[in-house]
Structures are given as C-alpha cells and as structure tokens.
Amino acid sequence: MSADRPVSTVAGYLDAASCEPLHPAARTALLAALEHGWADPARLYSAARRSAVLLDGARASVAGVLGCRADEVVFTDSGTTAVHRAVAGLLTGRRRVGRHAVASAVEHSSVLQSLAFGQRLETVSSYDLVGVDGFGQVDPDAIEDTLRSDTAFAAVQSANHEVGTVQPLAAVAAVCSKAGVPLLVDAAQSLGRAPGPGGWSVLTASAHKWGGPAGVGVLAVRGGVRWRSPSPSDERQAGRYPGFENVPGAVAAAAALEAVVRTAAADDSRLRALTDRIRARVAQTVSDTQVVGHPLERLPHLVTFSCLYVEGEALLGELDRAGFAVSSGSSCTAATLEPSHVLVAMGALSQGNVRVSLPRTVSEDDVERFLSVLPAAVQRVRERLGAGGL
Amino acid sequence: MSRGPANGDDELVLDTRGLLCPVPVIELARRIRDVPVGATLLVLADDPAAATDLPAWCALRGQEFVGQGPPGEFRVRRAR
Numbered sequence: 171m172s173a174d175r176p177v178s179t180v181a182g183y184l185d186a187a188s189c190e191p192l193h194p195a196a197r198t199a200l201l202a203a204l205e206h207g208w209a210d211p212a213r214l215y216s217a218a219r220r221s222a223v224l225l226d227g228a229r230a231s232v233a234g235v236l237g238c239r240a241d242e243v244v245f246t247d248s249g250t251t252a253v254h255r256a257v258a259g260l261l262t263g264r265r266r267v268g269r270h271a272v273a274s275a276v277e278h279s280s281v282l283q284s285l286a287f288g289q290r291l292e293t294v295s296s297y298d299l300v301g302v303d304g305f306g307q308v309d310p311d312a313i314e315d316t317l318r319s320d321t322a323f324a325a326v327q328s329a330n331h332e333v334g335t336v337q338p339l340a341a342v343a344a345v346c347s348k349a350g351v352p353l354l355v356d357a358a359q360s361l362g363r364a365p366g367p368g369g370w371s372v373l374t375a376s377a378h379k380w381g382g383p384a385g386v387g388v389l390a391v392r393g394g395v396r397w398r399s400p401s402p403s404d405e406r407q408a409g410r411y412p413g414f415e416n417v418p419g420a421v422a423a424a425a426a427l428e429a430v431v432r433t434a435a436a437d438d439s440r441l442r443a444l445t446d447r448i449r450a451r452v453a454q455t456v457s458d459t460q461v462v463g464h465p466l467e468r469l470p471h472l473v474t475f476s477c478l479y480v481e482g483e484a485l486l487g488e489l490d491r492a493g494f495a496v497s498s499g500s501s502c503t504a505a506t507l508e509p510s511h512v513l514v515a516m517g518a519l520s521q522g523n524v525r526v527s528l529p530r531t532v533s534e535d536d537v538e539r540f541l542s543v544l545p546a547a548v549q550r551v552r553e554r555l556g557a558g559g560l
Numbered sequence: 561m562s563r564g565p566a567n568g569d570d571e572l573v574l575d576t577r578g579l580l581c582p583v584p585v586i587e588l589a590r591r592i593r594d595v596p597v598g599a600t601l602l603v604l605a606d607d608p609a610a611a612t613d614l615p616a617w618c619a620l621r622g623q624e625f626v627g628q629g630p631p632g633e634f635r636v637r638r639a640r
Contacts, residue, residue, distance in 0.1 A: 478620060557582075
C-alpha cells in the first residue's frame with residue numbers, strides 16, 4: 171500500500187457521497203494523534219495539554235475553512251448527531267420566540283426526522299416543508315413566505331445529497347436574516363468540495379464525506395445565535411457537546427479537510443468533466459433514461475439518473491457483479507419501500523435510480539468502464555421484467 | 561384490464577394494485593397501446609412510487625398525465 175493513496179480506494183467505488191475513502195493526510199494525522207493525543211484534554215498535566223493543543227488546532231483549522239471563529243466550532247460523533255443537536259439546540263434557545271420551523275423538502279433525513287421528532291415531543295408546534303423545482307432547487311421567495319413571527323429556525327442544505335443540486339444559499343440567508351430567523355445549513359455534501367457556504371447561523375458537516383474518519387461530525391454555532399444545549403452539558407467543547415472528545419478523530423478530520431480544500435479547485439474541474447461525460451453518455455446510450463438534478467449548479471462529483479422499466483435493486487446487483495459500487499433512491503432499495511423523498515419532491519422518475527458519486531481518486535478508466543457496462547446491465551434488468559422491447 | 565363500469569363510460573381500467581415498482585409502469589406502457597389516441601386510461605395503483613413515477617413516465621413518453629383522483633386512482637391520456 172502506497173502512503174499517498176487512500177487506504178480504502180478500490181476500483182469501481184463510485185459512492186463517495188456515502189463515504190469518501192480516507193484521505194492519506196487523515197491517516198497520517200490519525201496515527202500521530204493516537205500516539206500524542208490520547209490523554210484527557212480537560213486535565214492540566216503535560217500529556218493532557220498536548221491533547222488540548224491538538225484539539226484546539228483541529229477546531230481552528232476547521233474554523234478557518236468555514237470562515238468563523240475557532241470557539242464557534244465543536245466536534246460531534248457524526249454528521250447526523252450534529253444535525254439532531256443543531257435542531258434541538260435552536261428549538262431550546264428560541265423557545266420563547268416560538269416553536270414553528272421551516273425546511274426545504276429535500277433536506278437530509280436527519281433534518282426531517284428531527285422535525286418530526288420535535289413535533290412528537292411538542293418542542294415543534296408545526297413545520298413547513300418548502301417544495302423544490304424540477305432540478306431540486308428551493309425558491310428563496312417561497313422560504314420567505316413561510317417565515318413567521320414564531321419561526322424558531324429555517325433549515326436549508328448547501329447542496330443535495332442525492333442529486334447534487336446546489337441551493338441558492340446566499341438568497342436564502344438574506345431572507346432569513348431580514349426576518350431575524352436563524353438559518354441552519356447542513357453542509358455535509360459540499361464542505362471541502364465547494365467554497366463557502368456563507369450566511370449560516372448554525373452549520374453541520376460530516377468528516378467521512380470529505381475524506382476524514384467516520385465518527386466525527388462538525389457543529390458550528392455563530393456567536394450571538396440563540397442556541398442552547400438541549401441536554402445536560404459538561405465543561406467540554408464550550409458546553410455544546412458533552413463527553414470525552416475524540417481528539418485523534420478530530421485531528422484527522424481537520425487534516426483531511428485542509429488537504430482537500432488545497433486541491434478543491436483542481437479536483438472540481440477534473441471530477442466535473444467526468445460527471446459531465448456521465449450525464450451526456452448515459453442520455454445517449456441508455457434509452458428511456460432521465461438524468462436528474464441541475465446540469466450546472468451542482469456538486470462536481472455527483473450525478474444521478476433514473477431508468478424506466480428498471481428495478482433499482484436489481485440494477486445495483488448487476489452493477490455490483492460488474493465491480494461497481496453505487497447507490498439508489500428507488501423504493502425497492504429502501505427498507506420502507508418508499509421512493510426517495512428527494513426524487514418525489516422534484517417530480518423525478520424514481521424507478522431504476524442510480525446515484526454515481528466519484529471519489530477524488532477515481533480514475534478516468536473506472537468511469538469509462540462503468541459507462542461501457544451500464545447499457546447492457548440496464549437491458550438485462552429490463553428483459554428479466556419482460557420490458558426489453560417497450 | 562377491463563372496461564370500467566365504475567366510470568360509467570368506456571374508459572379502460574388498468575388495475576396494478578398489489579404490484580410494486582417498476583411493474584405498474586411497465587403494465588401501463590403495455591396497455592396504453594390498447595387505448596385510442598385521445599382517450600384516457602384509469603390506473604389503479606397502491607405502490608408508493610406510483611404517484612411519482614406515473615407522471616414521470618408520461619413526461620418521458622410524451623403522454624398526458626391527467627391527474628390523481630381519489631387516493632390510488634390515476635388517469636393518463638394517450639396523446640400519441
């Protein structure tokens with residue numbers, strides 16, 4: 171294994187939106203921090219101070235990328251727990267203002283589940299899910315129309331995790347700011363790949379999406395935002411996230427983020443050219459297929475398409491046998507047997523859905539091989555369903 | 561497929577209840593051939609993906625999605 175290659179890169183791995191393989195910079199930093207950052211950062215002896223310095227450095231480094239202060243950043247156990255805590259903390263901090271909430275209809279399930287959970291607990295009185303256009307983009311004016319005097323917060327992602335469409339966050343932030351409503355931005359899919367985002371009051375992210383280790387999320391709360399801990403707190407991480415910190419994980423996450431930000435512009439043009447090629451070729455070579463998501467305002471590495479008369483699960487199986495790892499928003503691939511709420515909100519075809527997301531290390535050869543096996547894989551699934559000639 | 565007496569006219573009915581995605585849409589693609597151009601087909605479906613995929617099929621195939629009536633009842637017009 172070469173030291174400058176991600177430890178887990180495998181040929182045919184095209185599911186970076188689920189997890190980017192560990193960046194070599196993260197691996198190096200993780201091993202060093204396991205050796206030097208194991209002690210309790212809350213104590214006062216020298217080994218503890220070493221841990222504290224490492225943790226503070228990780229926080230400062232992530233804050234530098236986010237464009238905020240180091241004391242506004244804490245690390246959580248995952249992107250999902252960061253979202254859960256962001257929502258619960260905003261509801262707690264703003265409970266005197268009101269218990270109404272607003273979110274786009276295409277938010278990650280962790281946001282939508284937090285709202286439904288809040289409603290069951292009555293920390294949320296009601297919430298509005300704002301629809302999107304056919305590309306999956308939310309209309310800032312429609313967000314503005316739902317903001318009320320008792321709105322505790324609005325949640326809009328930086329970019330969509332299933333179709334890659336980038337949201338018009340600057341305009342969303344402007345309407346929220348005008349109404350005095352804090353904006354929660356789930357930046358899990360874009361952080362480290364796209365600049366910004368700006369305009370957030372609370373931001374969440376997940377390290378394994380940018381090449382850091384699993385088990386590290388980011389919760390950033392701007393100074394002055396009324397966010398209060400929704401659970402018992404301790405003296406750690408400014409009282410925003412309790413429990414013994416995962417110092418090596420945070421250090422590795424920060425090292426990976428710094429590394430990917432340094433190469434983001436070059437990665438963007440290389441990956442965007444490859445996803446452009448996939449978008450064009452799929453439309454040419456696979457009949458009755460809809461390429462989903464915004465053609466231009468999108469993440470560089472992600473492309474989604476849906477094929478008529480195709481069972482998503484069967485197509486994933488065909489592609490897996492051909493050596494390719496991709497994911498799907500089709501109902502047959504979900505435990506609930508419901509189609510993806512993102513595709514439904516967009517009015518996009520949900521059957522035969524495939525999400526391809528390229529890791530930074532993907533080879534052009536991998537993409538070409540994928541494009542060469544796809545048409546026959548789709549045809550085999552259609553023929554098995556007796557839909558080959560439709 | 562049967563004639564739809566519940567509709568009081570000669571509208572054709574495609575019953576896909578109990579069938580899961582993508583089979584209802586495959587059945588629709590087959591049966592639309594029996595529908596005269598300009599006439600409608602009533603599709604009965606309880607698959608959760610139907611409300612999304614029936615209109616999406618119409619858009620992709622140049623057919624007209626008339627709309628959803630009562631839950632589980634969708635109407636498609638053969639446009640070509």
